[in-house]
Amino acid sequence: MRRTVAEHQRAVLVLLARAWRRAGQPPLTDDAGTRVPLADLPGRVLAADLLAPIDLPPFANSQMDGFAIWAEPTSNQPGSVESGKSTTYRAAATIPAGVRPPALGPGTAAPIMTGAMLPPGANAVVPVEQAQPARFPDEGEDVTLPPTRPGTFVRAQGSDLPLGSVAIPAGTLLNAAHVGLASALGCSSLQVRRRPRVLLVTTGDEVLLPGDPRAADALPEGSIFDANMALLRAKLQEAGVDVVLAPVVRDEPHALLDVLDEYVGGVDLILSTGGISAGAFEVVKQALSGLEVEFVSLALQPGGPQALGRYKSVPFIGFPGNPVSGVVSFELFLRPALTELLGGPAPRGRVLATLTHSLTSPAGKYQVRRGVYEGPGYESAASVREVGGPSSHLLGALAQANALIHIPAGVTELHAGAKVEVWLM
Ligand SMILES: Nc1nc2c(c(=O)[nH]1)N[C@H]1C(S)=C(S)[C@@H](COP(=O)(O)OP(=O)(O)OC[C@H]3O[C@@H](n4cnc5c(N)ncnc54)[C@H](O)[C@@H]3O)O[C@H]1N2
Numbered sequence: 001m002r003r004t005v006a007e008h009q010r011a012v013l014v015l016l017a018r019a020w021r022r023a024g025q026p027p028l029t030d031d032a033g034t035r036v037p038l039a040d041l042p043g044r045v046l047a048a049d050l051l052a053p054i055d056l057p058p059f060a061n062s063q064m065d066g067f068a069i070w071a072e073p074t075s076n077q078p079g080s081v082e083s084g085k086s087t088t089y090r091a092a093a094t095i096p097a098g099v100r101p102p103a104l105g106p107g108t109a110a111p112i113m114t115g116a117m118l119p120p121g122a123n124a125v126v127p128v129e130q131a132q133p134a135r136f137p138d139e140g141e142d143v144t145l146p147p148t149r150p151g152t153f154v155r156a157q158g159s160d161l162p163l164g165s166v167a168i169p170a171g172t173l174l175n176a177a178h179v180g181l182a183s184a185l186g187c188s189s190l191q192v193r194r195r196p197r198v199l200l201v202t203t204g205d206e207v208l209l210p211g212d213p214r215a216a217d218a219l220p221e222g223s224i225f226d227a228n229m230a231l232l233r234a235k236l237q238e239a240g241v242d243v244v245l246a247p248v249v250r251d252e253p254h255a256l257l258d259v260l261d262e263y264v265g266g267v268d269l270i271l272s273t274g275g276i277s278a279g280a281f282e283v284v285k286q287a288l289s290g291l292e293v294e295f296v297s298l299a300l301q302p303g304g305p306q307a308l309g310r311y312k313s314v315p316f317i318g319f320p321g322n323p324v325s326g327v328v329s330f331e332l333f334l335r336p337a338l339t340e341l342l343g344g345p346a347p348r349g350r351v352l353a354t355l356t357h358s359l360t361s362p363a364g365k366y367q368v369r370r371g372v373y374e375g376p377g378y379e380s381a382a383s384v385r386e387v388g389g390p391s392s393h394l395l396g397a398l399a400q401a402n403a404l405i406h407i408p409a410g411v412t413e414l415h416a417g418a419k420v421e422v423w424l425m
Pocket residue numbers: 202203204206207224225226227228229273274275276277278279282302303304305319320321322323325392
């Protein structure tokens with residue numbers, strides 16, 4: 001079956017949405033939610049609105065090292081802002097951060113430190129630099145301060161977030177700032193959405209894992225070391241997925257079915273690599289054809305052959321075996337679906353960049369090349385340079401790349417200086 005890239009993106013999204021979404025619920029929500037400590041929260045998605053359990057700041061406090069005073073709210077008093085006259089105060093006891101200060105006496109100014117609690121009876125702070133003398137006096141000494149409006153350099157209680165307000169909405173992909181906010185609100189853990197558990201199945205008689213005893217002396221002729229298991233595991237983990245690894249499956253359909261049967265009960269998605277094109281030993285195709293999995297051919301390179309469906313009700317996605325094909329398939333189909341359905345990972349940045357050299361692309365194919373992107377500088381526009389070529393076995397080039405260059409179907413030639421769409425990895 002032939003399908004466009006956009007149609008396949010949609011098909012992947014629909015497959016996962018149908019399997020993962022319970023009526024009226026966000027996808028993969030456990031009834032109890034999962035409580036996760038602060039240290040492990042970045043990259044997780046918040047399950048329920050976090051309501052501020054306290055005011056933030058919890059009390060009115062000083063924004064400057066200076067003097068806490070009572071500033072007259074009326075405009076035409078002597079010493080008011082409008083009259084421009086300074087006022088001389090008697091210095092009260094110094095207020096450090098972390099204590100509950102005594103009330104401010106009339107005619108006094110209390111030396112106060114940044115973050116210290118404003119004493120009852122104070123409503124403004126004058127920075128020490130504006131005092132005469134411009135230093136902290138001993139208690140009982142005189143200090144002269146300029147006219148000041150009420151509220152100056154005071155961080156009011158609840159002015160950042162009032163008690164009971166929505167501090168972080170459900171569905172937020174949590175980052176460092178969210179974790180800092182949760183901690184400042186006194187939360188040591190938050191309730192997050194469960195991560196999908198993905199079974200990663202690598203296939204191929206020729207594939208050996210590094211450390212395999214069969215390669216103890218030397219890599220046997222005709223064999224290769226695995227790239228896909230390590231590569232896609234890292235991609236999935238980076239995207240916030242829990243990965244369940246199956247052993248490398250040899251090119252025997254019953255061996256694949258045995259592995260799927262062993263793991264299918266505990267996972268939300270099965271992702272396989274290899275065995276789906278036109279050869280004589282296509283293990284995924286042979287094992288699953290006739291079941292609920294369809295094998296499609298996209299006008300896409302890399303990533304042309306794809307498999308999609310279900311195995312015993314669990315969504316099944318099959319990527320082609322070439323390592324770069326797996327990466328492109330992941331970036332085009334699976335990662336955006338995870339973002340859309342689960343709220344994370346963060347979408348890839350998509351920008352236009354100037355191609356540094358000319359390129360050709362086969363007619364009728366959507367090509368995705370690997371590139372090195374350099375962001376705009378003071379005097380230069382964003383640019384991208386291809387590394388390697390179109391072939392999907394070029395792992396060395398992939399490892400140099402930080403971007404995918406998109407060349408739409410129908411574009412056969414691009415000159416240096418052309419603007420191309422780039423996805424930043
Ligand atoms: N006659 C045709 N041949 C091929 C077609 C086609 O349309 N007609 N499509 C080509 C394209 S495009 C791709 S992509 C591959 C996809 O093949 P499979 O998905 O069946 O994958 P395999 O044949 O199993 O492997 C392809 C390639 O990748 C290497 N490989 C596999 N697993 C790993 C691994 N874990 N680590 C590193 N490398 C791996 C494998 O050795 C092969 O070289 O088919 C083309 N052929």
